[in-house]
C-alpha cells in the first residue's frame with residue numbers, strides 16, 4: 341500500500357469504529373476481513389495509526405477546536421476521522437503534503453484552511469497544552485471527572501496519564517505444566533524475553549508484543565495471556581485442590597484457567613455464564629492447558645433453577661462481574677468513548693443482582709469473591725457496602741490478611757479490598773473483595 345492508501349484505510353477504519361457498537365478490535369477484524377487484499381504489514385501499520393489516534397483523541401480534538409479547524413464543530417464520521425488522522429500525522433512529525441495524496445487519494449488531501457491548521461500544529465513542541473483540562477490531558481470522558489476526582493484526588497492526572505499508555509503483555513504461567521522459570525526458559529528458546537511480574541508469582545511480562553499463536557510455549561499450554569491484576573484476583577479466590585469452586589461469570593475462562601491450576605486439577609470447578617458463545621470459547625484454552633476438572637454451565641440468569649439446586653454447596657464462588665471496563669482502557673482505548681452514564685447505571689443494577697444470586701451458592705464457612713476491572717466506586721466499594729447491608733451472613737476478609745499466605749510478599753494495598761491501577765501497581769485497574777459466609 342502507498343502511504344496515502346494506508347492513511348485512507350486508517351480514516352475509514354476509525355469512522356467504522358465510531359459508527360459500530362462493537363469493540364474496536366472486532367470492528368477492525370471485520371474491516372480487514374472484508375479487505376483481504378490488505379497484507380499483514382499494512383494491516384499492522386493501519387491499526388497502529390488507528391490505536392494511536394484513539395489514545396490521543398481528546399488531545400487531538402482539543403487542538404482542532406483550539407486552532408479553528410474547519411470541521412471542528414462536527415468531528416464525527418469520515419471527516420472527523422480524517423481531521424484526527426491528519427493531525428496525528430503532524431504530531432508524528434510528518435507533514436500531510438499534497439504530494440502524499442496524489443491520484444486516487446486526492447480527496448483526502450488537506451484543503452488550504454486545513455493546511456493552515458496543520459502548519460500551526462507542526463509548530464507545537466508537545467501534544468499537551470497548559471490550558472487543557474484534566475479530562476483532555478488524561479483522555480477520559482468529561483462526565484467521569486467528578487467520580488475520578490473523588491477517587492484519585494491530586495493523583496488524578498497522573499493516574500489517568502498511566503491509563504493512557506499502551507499496556508504491557510502479561511502471561512500467566514500454567515503451573516499444571518511448568519514452573520515460572522521453566523516457562524521463561526521455553527520462551528527464551530524462541531527468542532522471547534520475559535521478566536517475572538512483581539506482584540503475581542505466576543506472571544511473566546514480555547519485553548515486546550509477539551503473535552502468540554506462533555509461539556510453541558503458548559501452543560503447548562505453558563502460558564496464557566492474562567494481565568497481572570487479573571491473575572491476582574483469581575489467586576485471591578484461594579481455590580485449593582479438592583474444593584468445590586464456582587466461577588460465576590466465567591466468560592471465555594481467563595480466571596477459570598488460573599483457578600483450575602491452583603486446584604491442581606482436583607475437585608469440582610463449575611464455569612458459569614449467560615453467554616454460551618463465550619463459554620464455548622473457553623474449550624480450546626482449557627484443553628491446551630491440560631485442565632480436566634471444569635464443568636461448563638450456561639445459565640439463564642438469576643432465576644436459573646441450577647442456582648437453587650446448587651445453593652450453599654461451593655467452598656469458593658468467584659463473581660467476575662460484567663462492568664464498565666474502566667480499568668482496561670490501556671488495552672481498549674475506544675471503550676471509553678462508547679461508555680455513557682446510562683451504561684454505568686445499568687451495569688450497577690446488573691452487578692447487584694448477579695452478586696446476590698451468586699451469593700446463594702456459597703457454603704457457610706466458604707468465601708465469595710467479587711471482582712471487576714473497573715475503577716469506579718459505584719461498581720466496587722459501594723456495591724459491596726450495599727451487599728453487606730442486605731446480607732448479614734457475610735463479612736469482609738481484609739485482603740492484607742490473606743496476601744502473605746496465598747500470594748506471598750508484601751501486600752501492595754492497605755485493604756480491606758484489592759484496588760489496583762496502572763500507576764500504582766503497573767497492572768490494569770482491578771477491584772477485588774473477599775467475603776466469608778459465616779458458619780452456622
Ligand SMILES: C[S@@+](CC[C@H](N)C(=O)[O-])C[C@H]1O[C@@H](n2cnc3c(N)ncnc32)[C@H](O)[C@@H]1O
Pocket residue numbers: 570588589590591592593594595596612613614615618641642660661662663694
Ligand atoms: C468480566 S467478564 C468475565 C471475564 C472472565 N471471568 C475472564 O477472566 O476471562 C463478565 C462476564 O459476565 C457474564 N455475565 C453477564 N451477565 C451475567 C449473569 N447475569 N450471570 C452470569 N454471568 C453473566 C458475561 O457474559 C461475561 O462473560
